[in-house]
Amino acid sequence: MSGHQPVSALKGIGEKTGKLFEKLGVITIDDLISYYPRAYDTYEEPVPIGQLKEQTVMSVASVLSKPPDLLRTGKVQMVSAMIRDLTGTLQLAWFNMPYMRANVKSGQMYVFRGRVVKKRGRLMMEQPEVFTREAYDALEHSMQPVYGQTRGLSNKTIVKAQKQALEMRRLEREYMPAVLRRKYELAEINYALEHIHFPSDEKELLFARRRLVFDEFFMFLVGVRRLKEHREKEMSSWGLKECPEILKLRERLPYALTGAQERTLKEVFSDMAGGRVMNRLIQGDVGSGKTIIAILALLQAAYNGCQGALMVPTEVLARQHFESMQKLFTENGIDKVPVLVTGSMTAKEKRLAYEKIASHEADIIVGTHALIQEKVVYDRLALVITDEQHRFGVGQRELLSNKGNTPHVLVMSATPIPRTLAIILYGDLDISVIDELPAGRQEIKNCVVDISYRPKAYAFIQKQVEMGHQAYVICPMVEPSEMIEAENVVDYTKTLKKAFPESISVEYLHGKMKAKEKNKIMERFAAGEIDVLVSTTVIEVGVNVPNATVMMIENAERFGLAQLHQLRGRVGRGKAQSYCIMVNGNGGKDTMERLDIMNRSNDGFYIASEDLKLRGPGDIFGVRQSGELEFKLADIFTDANLLKQASEEVNAILDQDPGLEGEEYRELKQKIEQYLGDREEHLNL
Missing domain, CATH: 1.10.150 (DNA polymerase; domain 1)
Incomplete structure (x- = not known):
């Protein structure tokens, strides 16, 4: 097939x-x-009842001494049974599954496996799976895959x-040279593809995963290297000189730029005025002041008679940038015209925007990936800025830069990545780091708690809302899963609506919603119409709401530290004191050690470097920097060593044989061309 x-x-x-x-x-x-x-x-092996832990999925083997009871409370039916051993007693409960009463017989040995909770002071196992001893023995110690699901599609x-x-x-032909596979102990490709899905144990899984992660890094870095080689030869058509209007605006700003901002601006302006095309990354922590650098650079292009474009990952963020730019220009008598381009605009609005861009009535164009659509025709596009670069990837960045006659490219990212890794991942770019926060910015107060703290957290959020503020609550999942024990957005929203008075507006947001729905929710939250927004990590780079003062993150143990830091950066943007509550869902010691780093520091680069030290092979289970660059499996923190090794090999191979003409590279060359071709095709859809 x-x-x-x-x-x-x-x-x-x-x-x-x-x-x-x-x-x-x-x-x-x-x-x-x-x-x-x-x-x-x-x-895992079944344990005595006395060894069961709350809020974990565990197994226990027992005989029912009497048949289960069928209880009714309103519309809810519950099949209930009690099991006991020498170490304790456990209640089993199946909700709205009346047939379980006939399925489980007294006097027979079963293994019950389910989530253990404590209700009214005693342990209960909810909705347990039921196995005969023989059936469970066949599964014991095996690893069953758990996939991301959607409603109606089960695991x-x-x-x-x-x-x-x-x-x-x-079967796929092996394309990785044998010498590389031996050197890095990489599995054969078909073995890796089979065993990433169905490993018999952790050792087999890690072996399969290692190969696929190496491949992801290798292909990505070949793309970065090709881009770098292409750009190093590029001379700029646009020598953008510093203008007196920019100096005047800087003097009128209500705040002074930090030393790090001054240094970065100098590097950007120097690149834009030089003979080569600028390809620069600005790495700056959340709130470090990257946006004003972008605006000043865009104005520099405009005052040199050219156009500049700013591409951001969400429509709400694009609109916010556009409106804040309009306000700044009006207040300071700047006659340059910004225009907005987003996917949800009407056909007429888009046509008018395209006409303004093509006729150069528009000097600065702000938008989402709609900026790279074929219908957008620029006039003297000299500068392209992409915000939150990891949301776009190398290919989209290249497509936008191809819209002009080799424009200058500036990439901005608030994702804190240690410099050693940033140099590899952004190998086609020069790097500027804004490692200083503006004066007077209040530090966010952090706390790491277990699930027993929830009632206090809800009371705190209610108090903040009553003071006129807003809150985010983050859940790792969109909907309940039959296999993964984690809070989900849909059910959590119902829980909060019951916990808060009706006067408090609670809504949810997640990535599976239609773009118009997401935009509407984000806009309502930004306008203060929603008090508490329950969301997945889709809000990580989505919206700027200075009035939001609380960030509560459920199952914080399921996120990598850099991502937790990004989420925390959604609050602390206004003048009021802000708070971040991280709920550790599993209570493990290792998890507490990791989350304590977040508790101690608000410095993204410190957190990233500490995260790197803590990571080990076991961290592939559950903790991941989701959304990072273009990787499905690879994690730049957990797999940092493999990233470095792949980088060394890509450079060594391409230095020695740039066209991959050697016989040993024939299959690899085909695979690379397919990889790069697939990305081009995907981006041009």
């Missing part, structure tokens, strides 16, 4: 299920095989489809 065939070619997947897979970005068989598990469920359906796809697919 060809990997290009649709998933509906698999048995049991009709049109309806195919559309559910499409929601996950899985359209072809190849897409399915590269849709990797987000976690693994390990069936079992995805697992079944994966098994079928792996059995029926055409």
Whole structure:
């Protein structure tokens, strides 16, 4: 079976299920095989009741001394049974599953596996799976894949489809040179693809994952290297000289630039005035003042008779940048015209914006990825700025820069990455670091708590809202999952609506919502119409709300530190004191050690370097910098050593054989061309 065939070619997947897979970005068989598990469920040995821990999924073996009871409370039916051993007693509860009463018989040995909770002072296992001893023994110590799901598509359906796809697919030709595979102990590609989904143990999983992560880094870095070589030869058509109007504006600003901002601005202006095309990354912590650097650079282009473009990841952020620019220009008598371009604008609004851009009535263009659509025609585009670069990737950055006659390129990122890794990941760019926060910015107060603190946290949020402020609550998941124990946005919103008075407006936001819905929610939150926003990490780079003072992060242990820091950066943007409450859902000692780094510091670069020291191979389970660059599996912190090794090999191979003409590179060359071609095709859709 060809990997290009649709998933509906698999048995049991009709049109309806195919559309559910499409929601996950899985359209072809190849897409399915590269849709990797987000976690693994390990069936551990059953333990005595006395050793069960709250809020964890565990197994216990026991015989029912009497048949289960069927209880009714209103519309809810509960099948309840009690089991006991020498170490304690445990209640089993199945809600709205009346058939379980007949399925579980007294006097028979079963293994019950489920989430352990404490209610009214005693332990209870909710919705436990039931196994015969023989069936559980067959699963014990195995690792079952857990995939990201969507409503209507269960983990079992995805697992079944994966098994079928792996059995029926055409095997891939090995493309990584044998010398590299031996040197870095890399699995054969087909072995890796099979065992990332169905490993028999952790050792096998790590071996498979290592190969796929190395490949992700290798291909990405080949792309970066090609871009670097292309750009090093580029001479600039745009010598943008410093203008007196910029100096006047800087004198009128209500604050002085920090030393780090001054240094960065000098580097940017020097690049723009030089003979070569600027390709620069500005790395600056949340709130370090990157935006004013961008505005001054865009004005520099405008006062030199050219256009500048600013591309950001969300429509709400684009609108906020556009409106703050308009306000700044009006207040300071600046006659340059900014224009907004976003995907949700009407056809008429877009046409008018395109006309202004093409006629050069617009000097500065602000927007989302809509800026790289074919219909946008620029006039003397001399500067391209992308904000939160990791949301776009190398290819989109290149597409936007191709819109002009080799314009200067400035990339801004608030993702704190240690300099050693940034040099590798952004190898095609020079790097400026803004490592200083503006004076008078209040530090966010942090606390790491366990789940027992929730009632106090809710009371605190209510108090902040009553004082006129707003709050974010972050959950790792959109909807409940049958396999992953973590808070989800949909159910959590219902919980908060019950916990707060009706006067407090609670809404939710997640990445699976339609763009218009997301924008509407973000705009309402920014306007103060929503008091508490329950969201996934989709808000990580989405919106600037100075009135939001509380960030509560559920299951904080499931996020990497750099991502937690990004989320925390959504608050602390106004004059009021802000707070970040991180709820540790599993209470583990290692997790507390990691989260304590967040508790101690608000410095993103310190946090990133400490995160790097703490990471080990075991951290692939559950903790990941999701959304980082273009990687499905690789994590720049956990896999930092592999990233460095891949970088060394890419440079060594391309230095020795730039065109990959050697016989040993024939398959690799084809794979690289396919990889780069796929990305170009994806970006031009």
